[in-house]
Amino acid sequence: MAHKMAARHFLTLNDLSGDELEHLLDHASGLRQSWQRGETRDTLKNRVLAMIFEKSSTRTRVSFEAGMAQLGGSALFLSSRDTQLGRGEPIEDSAIVISSMVDAVMIRTFAHKTVETFAAASSKPVINALTDDFHPCQLLADMQTWREHRGSIRGATVTWIGDGNNMCNSYINAASQFGFNLRIACPEGYEPPSELTERHKTLVEIVRDPVEAAKGANLLVTDVWASMGQEDEQNARIKAFRNYQINPSLMQVADRDALFMHCLPAHRGEEVSEDMLEHPASVVWQEAENRLHAQKALLEFLITGQLD
Numbered sequence: 001m002a003h004k005m006a007a008r009h010f011l012t013l014n015d016l017s018g019d020e021l022e023h024l025l026d027h028a029s030g031l032r033q034s035w036q037r038g039e040t041r042d043t044l045k046n047r048v049l050a051m052i053f054e055k056s057s058t059r060t061r062v063s064f065e066a067g068m069a070q071l072g073g074s075a076l077f078l079s080s081r082d083t084q085l086g087r088g089e090p091i092e093d094s095a096i097v098i099s100s101m102v103d104a105v106m107i108r109t110f111a112h113k114t115v116e117t118f119a120a121a122s123s124k125p126v127i128n129a130l131t132d133d134f135h136p137c138q139l140l141a142d143m144q145t146w147r148e149h150r151g152s153i154r155g156a157t158v159t160w161i162g163d164g165n166n167m168c169n170s171y172i173n174a175a176s177q178f179g180f181n182l183r184i185a186c187p188e189g190y191e192p193p194s195e196l197t198e199r200h201k202t203l204v205e206i207v208r209d210p211v212e213a214a215k216g217a218n219l220l221v222t223d224v225w226a227s228m229g230q231e232d233e234q235n236a237r238i239k240a241f242r243n244y245q246i247n248p249s250l251m252q253v254a255d256r257d258a259l260f261m262h263c264l265p266a267h268r269g270e271e272v273s274e275d276m277l278e279h280p281a282s283v284v285w286q287e288a289e290n291r292l293h294a295q296k297a298l299l300e301f302l303i304t305g306q307l308d
C-alpha cells in the first residue's frame with residue numbers, strides 16, 4: 001500500500017524482543033524516578049496519540065493521556081460512539097486516515113483481529129490497550145513493578161488464579177518473554193486457549209486446585225471473573241469461580257516473600273477478599289501507577305525509536 005511505511009506495533013508482548021522489553025522496563029523505572037523528583041521532559045513535544053476506546057477504562061485512558069502530556073505531546077480521546085468507526089467505516093480506511101494525522105494510535109476493543117487489521121493499514125505505531133485476547137500494556141506495568149521490588153523474575157513461579165482471560169493470556173506470553181514458570185488455577189471450561197498453553201508447555205501448567213497452585217509461588221495474580229463484554233455470564237461465573245479467590249489464607253501457602261497483583265478494577269468479595277488489596281504482599285497501587293511510566297517508555301520507544 002502506498003501510504004504504508006514500516007512502523008513497529010505493540011499488539012502483544014511478542015512484538016518486542018526479550019532484550020527490548022528489559023531495556024524498556026529499565027527506562028520505565030528511570031522515568032518513574034525522574035517523575036518523582038519533579039523533573040520535566042519533552043521527548044514527545046508536538047507529537048499526538050490517538051486513543052480509540054470501544055470499551056470503558058479508567059487507568060488506561062488516564063495513563064496514556066497524562067503520559068503524552070508529561071512528555072510534551074497530546075492525546076485525542078476517540079470513542080466509537082462519536083467516530084465514523086462506530087457507524088461502520090472500514091477499519092482499514094480509518095487506519096489510513098487517522099495514522100496520516102497522528103504519531104501513534106492506541107486501541108481498546110473487543111476482537112483482537114480489529115487491532116491487527118488496523119495495524120496492517122496504519123503508517124504509525126499501533127498499541128493494543130486491551131482486546132478480548134490480550135492486555136500487553138498491563139504486563140509491562142506488572143513486570144516493572146515486580147522488578148522494582150524483587151529484581152529479575154527469571155526462574156520465579158507465578159500463579160494465576162481465576163479466568164483464562166486476556167490478562168491470563170498475556171501472562172503466558174510474559175512467561176515466555178521473561179522466563180518464569182506460570183501455574184494457572186482455573187475451573188474446567190475457563191482455560192486459556194489450548195494452542196497458547198500448548199505452545200508454551202515447558203513454562204505453563206494448568207493446576208485445578210488453587211491451594212496446590214499457590215504453594216510456594218513468588219507472585220499471585222488474579223483478575224475479575226467476568227470481563228468487559230461478558231456481563232451476561234456474571235451469574236454463571238460467580239458459581240464457577242467461587243473457590244478461586246485470592247485472600248490472606250491463600251497468600252499463606254505462597255512463598256513468604258510473595259507479592260500480590262491485580263490489574264484492577266477489583267471486585268472485592270469475588271476474585272479478591274475485602275482485605276486483599278491492603279495486604280502487606282499487595283503492590284496493586286504501584287502496579288496501577290506503573291501503567292503511566294511503562295507506557296511513557298513504550299510511547300518514546302515506538303514514536304522516536306529511542307529509549308534513553
Ligand code: CP
Nearest residue numbers: 057058059060263264
Ligand atoms: N487495568 C486496566 O486496564 O484498567 P482500566 O480498565 O481502568 O483501563
Ligand code: NVA
Nearest residue numbers: 165223227228263264
Ligand atoms: N479482564 C478484564 C481486564 C480489565 C482491565 C477485562 O477485559 O474486562
